[in-house]
Amino acid sequence: MPFQRGKEARRRWRISAKLLIISSVATVIGFSAICASVMLDMRRGEEEIARQTLENLAAGIDADISRNIELYDLSLRAVASNLEMPAIRDVSKELRHLILFDHAATAKHFGAIQVFDPAGNLSIDAASLDPRPENRGDEEYFTVHRDHPDTGLFISRPMLHRGAYAIVLSRRITGEDGRFLGVVVGSIRFSYFHDLFGRLKLAPGDTITVLRSDRTIIMRTPFDLDVIGRNLAQQLDWKSDNLKEGGAFAGKGPVDATPRLYVRRNSASPLYVVVGKPLESVFNLWRTEVMRIGAIMAALIMFVLSTTLVLAREIGRRADAEDKLEEMATTDALTGLRNRRKFDAEIELEWRRAARQGQPVGLLMIDADHFKAYNDTFGHQAGDQVLVGIAICISDAVRRAGDCAARFGGEEFAVLLPGASPIEAFNVAETIRLKVEQWCEGELITTVSVGVASIKPAAGQQWSNLVEAADKALYAAKANGRNQSVLASPQKIALVA
Template identity: 85%
Template sequence: MPFRRGRDGRRRPRLSAKLLIASSVATVIGFSAICASVMLDMRRGEEELARQTLENLASGIDADISRNIELYDLSLRAVASNLETPETSNVSKEVRHLILFDHAASAKHFGAIQVFNADGNLTIDAASLDPQPENRRDEEYFTVHRDHPDVGLFISRPMLHRGAYAIVLSRRITGAGGQFLGVVVGSVRFSYFHDLFGRLNLTPGDTITVLRSDRTIIMRTPFDLDVIGKTLPDTAGWTRERLKEGSWFAGKGPIDTTPRLYVRRTGASPLHVVVGKPLASIFNLWRTEAIRIGAIMAALIVFVLSTALFLAREIGRRADAEDRLEEMATTDALTGLRNRRKFDAEIELEWRRAIRHGVPIALMMIDADHFKAYNDTYGHQAGDQVLVGIAICISDAVRRAGECAARFGGEEFAVLLPGTDAIEAFKTAEMIRAKVEQWCEGEIITTVSIGVASMKPVVGQQWGDLVEAADKALYAAKANGRNQSVLARVPQIALVA
C-alpha cells in the first residue's frame, strides 16, 4: 500500500485507487456468487416441487389403473375358475351365464368377457347366449397362453377389438391335469383412459404415457394413434436402467424433442405410468425471477464499478495533489534540495535504521566561504545564483538511493550518507568541494568548507551527536583557512585536515 508522511515525518498508509477497484470487484464477485447460489437453490426447489407434483399425479393415475385392472382380473379369474367345475357344463346357458358372469365387472369402459376353447373358437360370450362363430387362435394373447402356462394375466398390445380400440386382458384356462383348455378374454377400451386423463388439469405440453412392461405404449396423452402400440427404443438418457420404478429423468424423450421432466410410477399391475412436464413450464416462474434479479444485479454492478472508478480517479488526483504539496513542503524553493524539515525526518529514519542494522552513517556539513561579504558586494540575486550553483554541484555528487542533500539554513548545506564510512564520506566531500571550485569563473570566486563525520550509532545515542561532530569539523575547516574538508574523529573529535 502506498504511504504518505505526516507532519511528524512518519509514514502513514494512503488509500490506493487500485485497492479500491480490487475491493469493489471482489465485492461484486462475492455478491454475484451469493446471488447465483440463491438462484440455483431456487431452481432446484422448483425442480423438486415439480417432481413431487408429478409423482403425486403419477401415483394417482397408477392407483386408478391398477384398481380397475385388478377388479377386471378378478372377474377373469372367477370365470376361469368356474369353468373348471363339472357342474358348469351340465346346466343351461342361462344358468351358466349367471354362474360365470354374476360377479363380473361391468363398467361402461369394460368389454364383455369371452371364452375361447383350446382351438381358439369362441364358446361363451357374456354379451350373448348364442355368440356368433369366431376364432382367435392366431391372436397374440391366445398363442402366449397356449405356449407359456405360467404367464398369468396377459395384457395385449393396443388393438381394434370388437369394433373399438382397446387392450385385451386374458387368462389361461387350465385343466385338472395342467392341459391347455383355452383362454378367458376381456378388454378395456381406450375410452377409459380418455375419461381418466380428461378429469386431470393438465397444462399444454404435459404428457401421460401408460406403458407395458416391455415398454410398449398402451396409451398416451396428448393422444396420437401413430405412437400407440409402438415399443419405445432405448435412447440417450431414456433407458431401462435410468428410468426405473420411482425414478425420474430430465431431458428429451423418445417420442418428441421437447425437454421434459419425466417421473415413473409402477404399481402392482403389469402397466406403469410415466408423467412428463416441459422444463420450460417448470422453470418459467424461476426464469422470470432470474431475469429480474439478474437485471437488478447488473444495474448494481454497473453502479458499484462506476462509483469505484470515479472514486479511484478522484483518489488518484488527490494523491497527486498530496505528492505535489509534500514535495513543495519538503523542498527548498531556491535550490531545489530538501529543506531542513525534510532533512530532520530523514536523519531520524536513517539513524534508527543504522542502529538496527549496525551500519555506519555519515554526515557532511557544507558552508559557502565568505558568502555574507559576497552577498553584500554583488547583491542578493548574485548570492542566490551562488547558492543554486553549489546545490547543483552537491546534487551531481550525491546520487545514491537513501542519500539526502538539503539546505540546512542560509548558505549552509547538509548531506546525509547512510551506510557510508568516514573514508568514503571524505572522498565525496572532496568531490563536492572540487566541483564547486571548478564551477567558479571570472570575477565570481566561490569556495566551500566541509565538515565530515561518520559513526556507527548505538542504542541510546542521538543523531544530534553526529550533527554536532560534523558541525565542529566544519568550524575547524573554516578556522584552518576555508576551501577544505575536515574529517571529525569520533568520539574525541580529533580533527584532521
C-alpha cells in the same frame, strides 16, 4: 517526527483505497453467492413442488387404471372359474350366459368377454348366443397362456381388436388335471384412456404415458399412433435406470426431444404411469424471478463498484495531494534540495538504523565561500543563482538512493551519507568541491568549504554529535583558507561526543 507521520499517513491512505476496493469486491462476491444460493434453493423448491404435483397426478391416474383392470380381471376370473364346473356344459346357452357373465364388469369402454377353446376357436361370446366362427390361436394373448401356464393376467400390446383399438386382457382356463382348456379374453378400448385423460386439465407440453411392465407404451397423451406400442427396452439411447419405480428424472425423454421432469408411479399393477412436464414450464416462474432479481443485483453491483472506484480515486487524489504538500513542506523552494525539516527527519531515521546495524553514518557540511560579500556586490538574485549552481553540483555528486542532500540554512548545505566510511565521505566531499570549482567562471567566481565527519553510533551518542563534528571540521576548512575539505579526526569526534 512530522515527516514520518506524514509518510505513514500516506501509506494508510493508499492501504485504505486498496482495502476499500477489496472489501467492496468481496462484498459483491458474497452477496452474489448468497443470491445464487437463494436462487438455487428456489429452483429446487420449484422442482420439488412440480414433482409432488406430478406424483399426485400419476397416483390418481394409476389408481383409476388399476381399479378398472382389477374389476375387469375379477370378471375374467369368474368366467374361467365357472367354466371349470362340469355342469356348465349341460345347461342351455341362455342359462350358461347368465351364469358366466352375470357378474361381468360392464362399461362402455370394456369389450365383451370371449372364450376360446384349446385350439384357439371362439366358443363363447358374451355379445352373442351364437358367435361367428373365429380362430385366434396365433395371437400373443392365446399362445402365451398355452405355452406358459403360470402367466396369470396377461395384458397385450395395443392392437386392433373387434374393430377398435384396445388392449386385450386374458387369463388361462385350466382343468382340474392341469390341462389347458382355453383362454378367456376381454378388452379395454382406447376410448377409456381418452376419456380418463380428457377429464384432466393438462398444460401444453404435459405428457401422460401408460406402459406395460416390459416398457411397452400402451397409451400416451398427446396421442400419437406411431408411439403407441413402441417398446422402450429396444431403444438404446434410453436406459431404464433413468427412471426407476417411484423415482423422477429431469431431461430429455425417450419419445421426443423436449426436456421434461418425469415422475414414475410405483404400482403393483401390470401397468404403470409416467407423467411428464416440460422443464421450461416447471421453471418459468423461477426464471422470471431470476431475471428480476438478477437485474436488481446487477444494478446494485454496478452502483457499489462505481461508488467504490470514485471513492478510491478520491482517496488516491487526496494521497497525491498530500504527497505534493509533503514534497513542498520538505523541499527547499530555491535549490530543490531537501530542507532542514526533512534533513532532521532523515538523520534521525538513519542514525537509529546505523545504531541497530552497527554501520557508520557520514555527514558533509558545505558552506559557500565569501558568499555575503558576493551577495552584497552582485545582489540577491546573483547570489540565488550561485546557491542553485552549488545545489546542482551537489545533486550530481550524490546519487545513492539512501543519501540526502539538503539546504541547511542560508548558504550552508548538508549531505547525509548512510553507511559511508570517513574516506568514502571525504571522496564525496572532494567531488562536490571540484564540481563547484569547475562550474564557476567569469564573474560567478565562488568556491565551497566542506566539513566531513563519519561516526559509527555508540551508546550515549546522538546524531547531534555527528553534526557538531562536521560543523567543527567546516570551521577548520574556513580557517585554513577555504576551498578545501577537512575530515574530522577520530580524536576530535571523541572529544565532541
